[in-house]
Amino acid sequence: MQFRCLVDNAAQGFSKILNSKKLTPVATTPTNINRRRFFALSGAGLALGLPGCGTVATQQTSPFRHGVSSGDPLADRVVIWTRISTDVERDAVDVAWQVSTSGRVVREGATTTTAASDWTLKVDVDGLTPATDYTYTFTALGHESVIGQTRTLPTDGTAPVRLAVTSCSNWIAGHFNAYASIAAIDVDAVIHLGDYLYEYGNERAAGERRHDPDHEIVTLDDYRKRHAQYKTDPALMRLHARHPMIAVWDDHESANNSWRDGAQNHQTEEGDWAVRKAAAIQAYFEWMPIRGFPTEPEARIFRRFRFGDVVDLHMLDTRLYGRDQQATRGDAQTINDPARTILGSEQRTWLTAGLADHGGRWQVIGNQLMMGQLTYPDRVVLNPDQWDGYPMSRRAIFDAASVNDIDKLVVITGDIHSSWAVELSRDPYADVPERIGVECITPSVTSPSARERSVALERERRLIDELPHVAFVDQTHHGYLLLEIEENQTVAEWWFNPSVDAPSDAQYLAARYVTRGDKRLERLPS
Ligand SMILES: [Fe+2]
Known part of the structure; x- marks a missing residue:
């Protein structure tokens, strides 16, 4: 976990996402979120309890207790996965995700997870480039996941596999x-x-x-x-x-x-x-x-x-x-x-x-x-x-x-x-x-x-x-x-x-x- 104002970062990230006309979150788990709901659930404006943030944490411990994973890579897409563990009972949790390559965010979005999927979530991230290394992260409840690494498949060529x-x-x-x-x-x-x-x-x-x-x-x-x-x-x-x-x-x-x-x-x-x-x-x-x-x-x-x-x-x-x-x-x-x-x-x-x-x-x-x-x-x-x-x-x-x-x-x-x-x-x-x-x-x-x-x-x-x-x-x-x-x-x-x-x-x-x-x-x- 990096000690920085994750709530602010998350809020900015969501703001960017929600103001974007081009981006369509491709959440496989349920509904996309609206701005009011995000701020209500994620607690942007509440305290995170981390140095320098001056606010109260929405959740004291990381909700990403089961790590992150990716799978089923194709030339233009890959599934990214995580699971949210909450300290208190909630109806739903909104989760933002980002996919980057060479330090540049190339895809991002937001989704919601609930008890219906046992608080797991998968995103089938499309629009990717073949044979390319990517990193991905999730943000929820004021916390950021570990950084995952993944790779898309090549469309042609004879590079060793x-x-x-x-x-x-x-x-x-x-x-x-x-x-x-x-x-x-x-x-x-x-x-x-x-x-x-x-x-x-x-x-x-x-x-x-x-x-x-x-x-x-x-x-x-x-x-x-x-x-x-x-x-x-x-x-x-x-x-x-x-x-x-x-x-x-x-x-x-x-x-x-x-x-x-x-x-x-x-x-x-x-x-x-x-x-x-x-x-x-x-x-x-x-x-x-x-x-x-x-x-x-x-x-x-x-x-x-x-x-x-x-x-x-x-x-x-x-x-x-x-x-x-x-x-x-x-x-x-x-x-x-x-x-x-x-x-x-x-x-x-x-x-x-x-x-x-x-x-x-x-x-x-x-x-x-x-x-x-x-x-x-x-x-x-x-x-x-x-x-x-x-x-x-x-x-x-x-x-x-x-x-x-x-x-x-x-x-x-x-x-x-x-x-x-x-x-x-x-x-x-x-x-x-x-x-x-x-x-x-x-x-x-x-x-x-x-x-x-x-x-x-x-x-x-x-x-x-x-x-x-x-x-x-x-x-x-x-x-x-x-x-x-x-x-x-x-x-x-x-x-x-x-x-x-x-x-x-x-x-x-x-x-x-x-x-x-x-x-x-x-x-x-x-
Ligand atoms: Fe076995």
């Missing part, structure tokens, strides 16, 4: 050191592949970090409280303030192993799944820097981002939108049922159409589940929750890659709490596999790996060692995946944190692979 890829941060499993590491590096965007939060209570809490509320989250109020808690993590707050995020959910933003009409971790005594699912989705859209709200037809969780002439990023939802229920292990008849889907027909059509329009760019599919085969030698799948359990859906993607002559396909994956580099093919056990692309799987931020949970049986360890299409696997460490994508090659780096037992941004490079549009992976020195 750097993406940090992350998933699976369980609050009670340790400190979010991967987020601290990502906050300290330069990337174009952070890709979050889900399990941003976990629905569990504290039965599995081992250390001092405990979930709030102290029980499995089920209601809208529960989901909101859990999002609020995660947004107070210092490392996560730094990451959000530093980079734009492109996020999708996995299962734990609702409940473990969720699918369209249920979840493994949803029991009938917990109420109607449709109500719980809607609550989880609403809280996600309120608290994440993602475009729109679930009631808006254009606010789809699956969406696409183009980074100039280098990358198309297709972000998938493999959980709540279209997935049929998971089969049980060994139930080959159900698993191979051609009518079963993991994406749903609309999302599958959307994805295959996007892949057909590849234009020679890298096609990166951001998804939750391991796409490479993980089967016993007798072809029995280890985990029917993964793409192995939906082979017909996987085949549709592989067909789209083949039919459209895509040479540069990279699938990025979370969920499995371990690091993998996989060469994708229709049948990796064939004498001459028909190659499709590569898959890079990020380790978890904190969520226990199979080895930590002591469920990686020796039999599975030996099996994985013998899988012909797995170039690299680590089932122990936490960290993140870093992609550097150039026109003719993609380098994938696995960065590990030495520990998650105490806050730290220490990291080391564990593995480095390159793929050059030949659907193969080559290890590089690390």
Whole structure:
């Protein structure tokens, strides 16, 4: 917080905004304010209690307790987000925002937030310049937020694209050191592949970090409280303030192993799944820097981002939108049922159409589940929750890659709490596999790996060692995946944190692979 007359600055800012004929605030949360209401609510003219201001504070403590974030960058726009925490009960709070580049304000506006959105607010700031770094701030109740940094996407050109890829941060499993590491590096965007939060209570809490509320989250109020808690993590707050995020959910933003009409971790005594699912989705859209709200037809969780002439990023939802229920292990008849889907027909059509329009760019599919085969030698799948359990859906993607002559396909994956580099093919056990692309799987931020949970049986360890299409696997460490994508090659780096037992941004490079549009992976020195 800078000690200056923020009320005066805020009032001047609002005055400038309100006198401007050109500026149309593009608030996604509700109504724009009028001058009288602003002065009534913000308390311009009341005391701020800061040195030199000579007035009384409208609120003693900063209302920006959950930081700021940005997300879903496009070439001309980006979503900026914050949340207002008030010390006293209010009907509404007016919030001003500014977006700047090179020290010059280029967009500004005002909006209002209320309890209807849990006091969160998002602004889809348009009119921006491609491939440009911006800063943004919010002002409310006499206080100014921290300064956020963000970046728009390029419309053309072949400048390298750097993406940090992350998933699976369980609050009670340790400190979010991967987020601290990502906050300290330069990337174009952070890709979050889900399990941003976990629905569990504290039965599995081992250390001092405990979930709030102290029980499995089920209601809208529960989901909101859990999002609020995660947004107070210092490392996560730094990451959000530093980079734009492109996020999708996995299962734990609702409940473990969720699918369209249920979840493994949803029991009938917990109420109607449709109500719980809607609550989880609403809280996600309120608290994440993602475009729109679930009631808006254009606010789809699956969406696409183009980074100039280098990358198309297709972000998938493999959980709540279209997935049929998971089969049980060994139930080959159900698993191979051609009518079963993991994406749903609309999302599958959307994805295959996007892949057909590849234009020679890298096609990166951001998804939750391991796409490479993980089967016993007798072809029995280890985990029917993964793409192995939906082979017909996987085949549709592989067909789209083949039919459209895509040479540069990279699938990025979370969920499995371990690091993998996989060469994708229709049948990796064939004498001459028909190659499709590569898959890079990020380790978890904190969520226990199979080895930590002591469920990686020796039999599975030996099996994985013998899988012909797995170039690299680590089932122990936490960290993140870093992609550097150039026109003719993609380098994938696995960065590990030495520990998650105490806050730290220490990291080391564990593995480095390159793929050059030949659907193969080559290890590089690390
Ligand atoms: Fe997870």
